[in-house]
Structure formats: C-alpha cells, structure tokens
Amino acid sequence: MALALRFLVIALLISISAVSQSDLSVKKIMQDPNWMGTFPSSVEWNEQSNTIYFDYNPEQNVSDSLYKIRLSNPSNIEKVSLEEQKAKVSPYGDYNDKRTQKLFVKSGDLYLHDVKKNRTVLVLDLGESIQSPKFISDSEYAFISNNNLYIYNVKQGQIQKKTNIESGSANDKESKKSEKNRWVEDENLSLLEEVRVQKKNSELRDENRKLLDDESYTFYLDKQRAFSFDISETGNYLTFQTYTPDSPDNTMVPNYVDASGYTEPLNTRSKVGDQDSPGDLYLYHIQKDTVFKIDTSNLPGITELPKYTEDYPDRDWEENQRPVTFSEVKFSPNDQKAVLSMRAQDNKDRWISLLNLNDGSFEVLDRQHDEAWIAGPGISNYYGGGTLGWLADDKHIYYQSEATGYSHLYLHDVEANQQKQLTKGNFEVFNPQLSMDKKSWFFSSSEVHPGERHFYKMPVMGGTKTQLTSMEGKNTVILSPDEKHMAILFSNSNSPEELFLKKTKASATAKRLTSGQSKAFSAYDWRTPELIQFEAEDGAKPYARLYKPKESVDKNAAVIFVHGAGYLQNAHKWWSSYFREYMFHNLLTDLGYTVLDIDYRGSAGYGRDWRTGIYRHMGGKDLSDQVDGAKYLIENHGVNPEKIGIYGGSYGGFITLMAMFNEADTFAAGAALRSVTDWAHYNHGYTSNILNEPHLDPKAYRQSSPIYFAEGLEGDLLIAHGVIDTNVHFQDVVRLSQRLIELEKENWEMAVYPVEGHGFTQPSSWTDEYRRILELFEDTIGK
Structure with a gap:
C-alpha cells in the first residue's frame, strides 16, 4: 500500500513538473528580437543583374546595415561600404526604351545611369528640387520642378519651361495688401515723382515681357496646392492634381515622459468624419497652352445614395455629387490616349476611364460598385489606382477587379470597349508586372492554397500559367532586371525569412543564400x-x-x-x-x-x-x-x-x-x-x-x-x-x-x-x- 502511494506521489510530481516545464519564458520571448538571429529584408538588385542588395544585421547592431551578394560568388555575404551606398543607383526612376539608361533623382538632383558601363553622371543641379524624371528621347529629359514641366535638351544644353503654373492668383499681390498698406503706397506715389516714374517703367517692362512671351498662358492655383504630376510620353501633356489645405480637428495626445520634463502634446490624426478635402484633376495641353479641369459630374452613379440610407427613412437624403479621388494618369506608348482610375471618396464606386487628351473629357470603360467598399489586392490603394497600365500595342489597358468576388487581372480593349478576364478562380492575384519584352506577365497568387504564395509567368493575352516557385510557404520574388534570376525571400510557419536564388525557370533549383537563425533560437x-x-x-x-x-x-x-x-x-x-x-x-x-x-x-x-x-x-x-x-x-x-x-x-x-x-x-x-x-x-x-x-x-x-x-x-x-x-x-x-x-x-x-x-x-x-x-x-x- 505504501509502495503504491509512493508511486502515486511520484506520478503526481512528474505530472506537475510536466505542466510547468518549458524551455521558453516570457522574458526570453519578449527580449530584443536580435536574439533570434538576423534575417534579410528590403531586397533589391543592381541594374546589371549581378548583385543582390539587402538589409542584414549579423553584427547585432542597433539597426540593420546594407549587405550584398554577388552572383559570381553567392556563398560570400559582403557588407556594403559607405562609399558604395552613396553611389548606389536609386530603385526608382525611368528607363529609356532599350533599358540601357536610367534617369533618377537623388537629393533633388537629376542623374543618368549607364546600365552597360555601370556609370552614373550628374545631369542637373538646379538648386531647386527635381521630381518625376522621364525620357522623352535619348537626348531629351522631362522633369518637374516648382510645379512646372521642363524639358532638358542634352545636345543643345538647354532647358525649356513647358508650363506656367503659379501659386496664388493673378491679383495676389494687390489682394494681399491691407487698406492701410494701400494708403501708404498711394501717399508715397503722390509725394515722390521719381518713384512714380520707376513704378510706371516697371509696369511697361512687364507688359513688354508679356508681349515678347506671346502672352503665354498662366494657370493660377489660387489657394490650392499641386501634387501628383504625370508627364506624357512625348512631353506634350501634363496632368496634375490639386487640393485645398484644411485644418481638421486633430486630437492631441499628451506625452507625459518627454525629455524636457514637461508634458508635451503630440498633434495626431483627426477622427472619422473629418474627410479629406476633395481635390481636382487637371490636364495641361502643352501645344494648345491651356488647362482643362476634369469634370466628374457625369460619372455614372455619382449621385446615387448608398443602400444603408434606407435604414433612416425619417432623414431627408439629397442625391448630391460625391467627391472623387484620382489615380495617376497612365499615357499610352504613342501618347494618343490616357487612362486613369477615379474613386468615389466613400469608396463605393471605382471607374476606369479613358481620358480625351484634346479636351479633358473621358469615357468610362469599367465601373466597379460595392455597397460595402471597393478594395482588394491591386485595387486597395485609396489614393492610387492600384494595378493599371498599357500593353505595348497602344490598344489594351490592364487592371484588377473584384467583379467575380476575387481580385483578378483583366485586359480591356479601349477601341472595341471589350473586357477580358485573364486569371480566374477562387484565389487572388498580387503585384502583376509586364515582362521587359511586354509579351508575358509575372505575378504572385494564392492559387495553390490560401495560405501559400507562389510566383507565376503567363502569356500577355492570357493562357497557361507556369508556376516558377515550389517551396511550401511564402515566396516573395524580386525579379532581376534582366529577368534571368529570382531573388526569393522565403519563409514557412516555423522559420523566419531567408534569401534564396533561383533561375527564372520552373525546373531550376532554389539555392539558399542566408542562414540567419541564432543557436539560441534554433535550440527550441x-x-x-x-x-x-x-x-x-x-x-x-x-x-x-x-x-x-x-x-x-x-x-x-x-x-x-x-x-x-x-x-x-x-x-x-x-x-x-x-x-x-x-x-x-x-x-x-x-x-x-x-x-x-x-x-x-x-x-x-x-x-x-x-x-x-x-x-x-x-x-x-x-x-x-x-x-x-x-x-x-x-x-x-x-x-x-x-x-x-x-x-x-x-x-x-x-x-x-x-x-x-x-x-x-x-x-x-x-x-x-x-x-x-x-x-x-x-x-x-x-x-x-x-x-x-x-x-x-x-x-x-x-x-x-x-x-x-x-x-x-x-x-x-x-x-x-x-x-x-x-x-x-x-x-x-x-x-x-x-x-x-x-x-x-x-x-x-x-x-x-x-x-x-x-x-x-x-x-x-x-x-x-x-x-x-x-x-x-x-x-x-x-x-
């Protein structure tokens, strides 16, 4: 009996020990994540497709540093020097048609990178910030500076201002003068003849300058501010958006432990219902030297009331025009057409529309309506258009839509106004991109399983998809510029992301490049x-x-x-x-x-x-x-x-x-x-x-x-x-x-x-x- 009791006690002790035993603790789990090891992130290729850059931290510093792996020696991970980081070409910019040159902006200055020679030269330092560089031809570069479009002719070494967009109004200076200041000026002019003469001469010079400028058109922003400039392929058109700054009722969050020792308020966001000010979209026709405002009053359904209003029968609802936000404007390769996405600010409608470049009118190609709200992969960016662009034939545009209940890729023939669905099924498509030769699509999808992501290639007009990744988990692919290799950030459910390299072929084998887990993390x-x-x-x-x-x-x-x-x-x-x-x-x-x-x-x-x-x-x-x-x-x-x-x-x-x-x-x-x-x-x-x-x-x-x-x-x-x-x-x-x-x-x-x-x-x-x-x-x- 005593022996049986002893065994019972031992069993209970073992059971109690098992219940409380773990190699983990809250303190261990919640320490600085560096204890887990170092894992790659922010992966990108160099322009020559022979080096992969990524953020890494094998030295366990306060923050990650930039590292690289050369395809010529993929087993060697090198830290990038500060000098090389400074010389690195921005991943953003514009290529010429042959993709042998790239324009990009760094610190507000314009640079040109020769891809074959791997050489970068400074093109323009204007003392003013340059934005949105674009090739017009191999010898002409367009860009935005101070809200205006300029074209730089490389051979002639000349910069030509193509638009005239000014802040304020035509009578801004006079309108800003107070009654007291106007009185002082009038008294001064009445007393001093030489001052009157100088002012008169100045006004004559201004009038003569206008005549010499052929009385060029000026677009005044008045109280609005301009943003999101899109330059057409030839530089003959410019679109830009405007908004009026407002002062929403922001919430103040008190910081009780500010370094100053005082309670300092943090100015944060406003609350729901403080909607952004509605903006406008304008088309600047360079050759006509005029600006057209895009009128959204004719959008189909723009005044429709949402169904939820039926729950409030005692309230008087007016069918007013809903404010609209605009995507970037995408110009066709031959610069004859343009397309954009317009969204109601309540996000219950999205219109893909063809923009008439002669007068700023438009034709709606596709309306997606949702009594809840428009979103989903490729269409979820409130201020952007998501997936949207042109094929090389100047006839088809592409976009994503949830029309079937899942976000899929579509083509639209703008001449025949016919839509074609390229991907189908109970899965979603992510980040489609055209190949360099414009003959194929690359994209990720959840087709294999909702809990997996794989990378695919498909003919541009649709057809058989080729699955290019096979590792079970998430394959985030960063395609090399020459499209011959894939850098893959891969992880599964119990192992953080590591970097792999694979040729852009389904049959190729993915080679692991990093192994960042620490011994302490791997021990469990x-x-x-x-x-x-x-x-x-x-x-x-x-x-x-x-x-x-x-x-x-x-x-x-x-x-x-x-x-x-x-x-x-x-x-x-x-x-x-x-x-x-x-x-x-x-x-x-x-x-x-x-x-x-x-x-x-x-x-x-x-x-x-x-x-x-x-x-x-x-x-x-x-x-x-x-x-x-x-x-x-x-x-x-x-x-x-x-x-x-x-x-x-x-x-x-x-x-x-x-x-x-x-x-x-x-x-x-x-x-x-x-x-x-x-x-x-x-x-x-x-x-x-x-x-x-x-x-x-x-x-x-x-x-x-x-x-x-x-x-x-x-x-x-x-x-x-x-x-x-x-x-x-x-x-x-x-x-x-x-x-x-x-x-x-x-x-x-x-x-x-x-x-x-x-x-x-x-x-x-x-x-x-x-x-x-x-x-x-x-x-x-x-x-």
Missing part, C-alpha cells in the same frame, strides 16, 4: 501549427492555426488569439508578422493550453465576401467566428467550455472587448491590448469604409463599439495600452475605464505603458504586458 523545437478549417454558424469555413499540447500536460483549457489590423491574414504557412505572439503560443502550448488563431471575417486573403463580412457591424461575424472556434475546440479537442480565454491587440483588442462584453458564456478571461473601444474616435480612411460616417450611420457605430456593451462584463479582463499611442489613442481606454467604474465592475484591471505607442518598442514593456497576460490565464482558466 518550434511548432508547425496545424492549419485547419471549422464550420461557422452561417456555414462559412474559417481557416485557423491550431496548437495542441501533449496529452500529458493538457489542461483542457484554450486560448484564442485574435490578430490585429482586421484586414490581415495570419492563418497561413509562412512566418507570421506576429512572431512574438507565435512564440508565446508555443509557450502556452508547452504549459498545456490549446491555442487557436483564426482568420475571422474581414481577414485578408479570401476574397470580397470575406473582406466585407463585417460591413456595418464590426463585432458581428468577426466575433461569432471566435465563438464558433471555441465550440469547435469543445467538440473536437476536449476543451472545457468554462476554461476558454481570448486575447489580441488593436483590432484583436477590440474583438476581445466585444467577446468579454457580449459572449460572457463563452469566454472566462480576456486581455485587450491597444484596443479600439469606440469606432467614432478612430481614423477616417479605415473606419468610414466599414461603418460609413458616424453622423450619417450611427446605428453601425453603436452596434460596433464595445463602450456601448460594457455592462455585459462578467469574466476577468485585462486592458493594456500605450500612453503615447497616436493610432488608437489612450483616450479610448480612459473613456472605457470610466464607463466600467460607473457600472461598478470589479473584475478588470488596466496596465499603462508611459513610453509606448501603438507598436511597443521596449523589451521591458513587452515582457511586462505578456507576463500579465500569462498570469491572467494561469489564475483563471489555467487552474
């Missing part, structure tokens, strides 16, 4: 989380990462992690941007917790319907996906329904609050980090897409903001926030804490971090925050 057996799907209440099947503990330490408890950003993908097969959380999940699993990391509704990578599943109700399907994930764990993995916790940061913090306030029967504990508590206090660009504007659609904001549901808190809640967070302001959790105090809630606490913004930077802050998260789960669901 990092898990490859199982990528699973479960069924949600509406029949949808979210993807998720599942971490399962060993049976011997299983606590029958679970933690659900909610990724931030909303529109972000984390249930995939590559190294997560949430690498600290990934390591923390390994620690939790060691300690006996099951961990689930869900790509809930609103996440990226799954098409339009998934992206817009949260429209007008954040905390709706994105929250029910967490609840259904918890049910999946209970039914399939033996998790105790009373031992489930949830945590996340930013959008994940918001979902955590909604879970703790609205799903108390599911979640016993939660940690909400840097969380939005009231969407009416977040920024405009992100929030207005999903919830419209608070004064126009208050129902959407009230059903989406945690502060309205705080009375539902029953479980244990940790709130953590950086005081100088200029993204989700500290004010968010201050207002929520007052609400919890007024509701007399007792089971919550708040940790504040005085020197931290939205993304923590100090290991001590990370350690303190995640120590508190671990203690929360250990003291509640972990018992």
Whole structure:
C-alpha cells in the first residue's frame, strides 16, 4: 500500500513538473528580437543583374546595415561600404526604351545611369528640387520642378519651361495688401515723382515681357496646392492634381515622459468624419497652352445614395455629387490616349476611364460598385489606382477587379470597349508586372492554397500559367532586371525569412543564400501549427492555426488569439508578422493550453465576401467566428467550455472587448491590448469604409463599439495600452475605464505603458504586458 502511494506521489510530481516545464519564458520571448538571429529584408538588385542588395544585421547592431551578394560568388555575404551606398543607383526612376539608361533623382538632383558601363553622371543641379524624371528621347529629359514641366535638351544644353503654373492668383499681390498698406503706397506715389516714374517703367517692362512671351498662358492655383504630376510620353501633356489645405480637428495626445520634463502634446490624426478635402484633376495641353479641369459630374452613379440610407427613412437624403479621388494618369506608348482610375471618396464606386487628351473629357470603360467598399489586392490603394497600365500595342489597358468576388487581372480593349478576364478562380492575384519584352506577365497568387504564395509567368493575352516557385510557404520574388534570376525571400510557419536564388525557370533549383537563425533560437523545437478549417454558424469555413499540447500536460483549457489590423491574414504557412505572439503560443502550448488563431471575417486573403463580412457591424461575424472556434475546440479537442480565454491587440483588442462584453458564456478571461473601444474616435480612411460616417450611420457605430456593451462584463479582463499611442489613442481606454467604474465592475484591471505607442518598442514593456497576460490565464482558466 505504501509502495503504491509512493508511486502515486511520484506520478503526481512528474505530472506537475510536466505542466510547468518549458524551455521558453516570457522574458526570453519578449527580449530584443536580435536574439533570434538576423534575417534579410528590403531586397533589391543592381541594374546589371549581378548583385543582390539587402538589409542584414549579423553584427547585432542597433539597426540593420546594407549587405550584398554577388552572383559570381553567392556563398560570400559582403557588407556594403559607405562609399558604395552613396553611389548606389536609386530603385526608382525611368528607363529609356532599350533599358540601357536610367534617369533618377537623388537629393533633388537629376542623374543618368549607364546600365552597360555601370556609370552614373550628374545631369542637373538646379538648386531647386527635381521630381518625376522621364525620357522623352535619348537626348531629351522631362522633369518637374516648382510645379512646372521642363524639358532638358542634352545636345543643345538647354532647358525649356513647358508650363506656367503659379501659386496664388493673378491679383495676389494687390489682394494681399491691407487698406492701410494701400494708403501708404498711394501717399508715397503722390509725394515722390521719381518713384512714380520707376513704378510706371516697371509696369511697361512687364507688359513688354508679356508681349515678347506671346502672352503665354498662366494657370493660377489660387489657394490650392499641386501634387501628383504625370508627364506624357512625348512631353506634350501634363496632368496634375490639386487640393485645398484644411485644418481638421486633430486630437492631441499628451506625452507625459518627454525629455524636457514637461508634458508635451503630440498633434495626431483627426477622427472619422473629418474627410479629406476633395481635390481636382487637371490636364495641361502643352501645344494648345491651356488647362482643362476634369469634370466628374457625369460619372455614372455619382449621385446615387448608398443602400444603408434606407435604414433612416425619417432623414431627408439629397442625391448630391460625391467627391472623387484620382489615380495617376497612365499615357499610352504613342501618347494618343490616357487612362486613369477615379474613386468615389466613400469608396463605393471605382471607374476606369479613358481620358480625351484634346479636351479633358473621358469615357468610362469599367465601373466597379460595392455597397460595402471597393478594395482588394491591386485595387486597395485609396489614393492610387492600384494595378493599371498599357500593353505595348497602344490598344489594351490592364487592371484588377473584384467583379467575380476575387481580385483578378483583366485586359480591356479601349477601341472595341471589350473586357477580358485573364486569371480566374477562387484565389487572388498580387503585384502583376509586364515582362521587359511586354509579351508575358509575372505575378504572385494564392492559387495553390490560401495560405501559400507562389510566383507565376503567363502569356500577355492570357493562357497557361507556369508556376516558377515550389517551396511550401511564402515566396516573395524580386525579379532581376534582366529577368534571368529570382531573388526569393522565403519563409514557412516555423522559420523566419531567408534569401534564396533561383533561375527564372520552373525546373531550376532554389539555392539558399542566408542562414540567419541564432543557436539560441534554433535550440527550441518550434511548432508547425496545424492549419485547419471549422464550420461557422452561417456555414462559412474559417481557416485557423491550431496548437495542441501533449496529452500529458493538457489542461483542457484554450486560448484564442485574435490578430490585429482586421484586414490581415495570419492563418497561413509562412512566418507570421506576429512572431512574438507565435512564440508565446508555443509557450502556452508547452504549459498545456490549446491555442487557436483564426482568420475571422474581414481577414485578408479570401476574397470580397470575406473582406466585407463585417460591413456595418464590426463585432458581428468577426466575433461569432471566435465563438464558433471555441465550440469547435469543445467538440473536437476536449476543451472545457468554462476554461476558454481570448486575447489580441488593436483590432484583436477590440474583438476581445466585444467577446468579454457580449459572449460572457463563452469566454472566462480576456486581455485587450491597444484596443479600439469606440469606432467614432478612430481614423477616417479605415473606419468610414466599414461603418460609413458616424453622423450619417450611427446605428453601425453603436452596434460596433464595445463602450456601448460594457455592462455585459462578467469574466476577468485585462486592458493594456500605450500612453503615447497616436493610432488608437489612450483616450479610448480612459473613456472605457470610466464607463466600467460607473457600472461598478470589479473584475478588470488596466496596465499603462508611459513610453509606448501603438507598436511597443521596449523589451521591458513587452515582457511586462505578456507576463500579465500569462498570469491572467494561469489564475483563471489555467487552474
């Protein structure tokens, strides 16, 4: 009997030891990331396609330095000297037709690089900043300076100003004079004859100069400012956009730990509803010496009311013209046509349009409408046009559209006004680019699996795709300028990015160039989380990462992690941007917790319907996906329904609050980090897409903001926030804490971090925050 008791005690001790054992700790995980090793980033090629540059840090310095690998000796990683860095050609600029020369700007000056000779020369130093360089021919270079188009003739050594765009108005100087100043000038002129003569002579000289200039046209910006200049292929046309500076009601974030010793305010963003001022687009016709303003009043559907207005029948809605934002203007190779993308500022419409270069009128080629909001890969840039351009035939344009529910690549015959879809299927296309000879496409896609990214080549008019990468995970390809080699940043789910080299052939073998993991990092057996799907209440099947503990330490408890950003993908097969959380999940699993990391509704990578599943109700399907994930764990993995916790940061913090306030029967504990508590206090660009504007659609904001549901808190809640967070302001959790105090809630606490913004930077802050998260789960669901 005593022997049996002894064996029982030993078994219990072994069990207890197993539960608490892990080679990881919060402090180890949250230390400076340099402990993990050094990993390449910001990869680019030199112009000769024989050297790869990248940021690297093998010396474990405060920040990365520039390194290179020569194709002639790919096993040797060299640090780039300061002299070579200064001489390095900018990755941005314009090539001539044969791609033997490149114009680029550095420090406001214009340079020319000879690709074959690998030689760079200074072309122009005007003392004024040069922008947007462009080849007109091998001997003529166009550029923008001080809001105007200039053409430099290399052979003649002459610079010609082609436009005359001026700030202010024609009568600016007179209009700015006060009544007192005008009186002083008039008195001075009446008293002093010589001054009157000089002023008269000056006015005559100005009139004669205008006559000599053939009374050239001047476009006055008045109170607007010009930006986004696009020069046509021949330099005969220039487009530019304007905006009127305004003063939105920005929020002041107090910095209590400023180096001065005083509380210094940080001037940050305004709140949703403070929309950017509508801008205008102009076409400068050089030969006609005049400017046309692009009139958007005839865009189809420009005055249509969105459907959400039907929820407010007592409000008088007027069908006004919606403000529009413009993409860059893309000119055809022969300079006879131009195309651009126009978007309603409420992001419910996008129009791809052909611009008439004779008078500034346009023809709409494609209208994409979405009652939620227009976005998706290749079309998600609010101020840009995303994927848009011309084929070499001067007849077809290309763009991306979510018309089928997934972002795909399209061609459009502008003469016949016919559209052709080049890629098809339940997957998305990323970053398409034309080959040098304009006969093929290169692009990445998720065709193999939503959690993988591969690189493809396809004929320009569509057809059979050739998959050029094969490693399972994420293959980020940087193609060499001569297109003969691919530099590949590759990672899988349990190993950070490393650099590989491969010939641009499907049959070629990828050669690994870097091995940056430290011994300390490699010593731990990092898990490859199982990528699973479960069924949600509406029949949808979210993807998720599942971490399962060993049976011997299983606590029958679970933690659900909610990724931030909303529109972000984390249930995939590559190294997560949430690498600290990934390591923390390994620690939790060691300690006996099951961990689930869900790509809930609103996440990226799954098409339009998934992206817009949260429209007008954040905390709706994105929250029910967490609840259904918890049910999946209970039914399939033996998790105790009373031992489930949830945590996340930013959008994940918001979902955590909604879970703790609205799903108390599911979640016993939660940690909400840097969380939005009231969407009416977040920024405009992100929030207005999903919830419209608070004064126009208050129902959407009230059903989406945690502060309205705080009375539902029953479980244990940790709130953590950086005081100088200029993204989700500290004010968010201050207002929520007052609400919890007024509701007399007792089971919550708040940790504040005085020197931290939205993304923590100090290991001590990370350690303190995640120590508190671990203690929360250990003291509640972990018992």
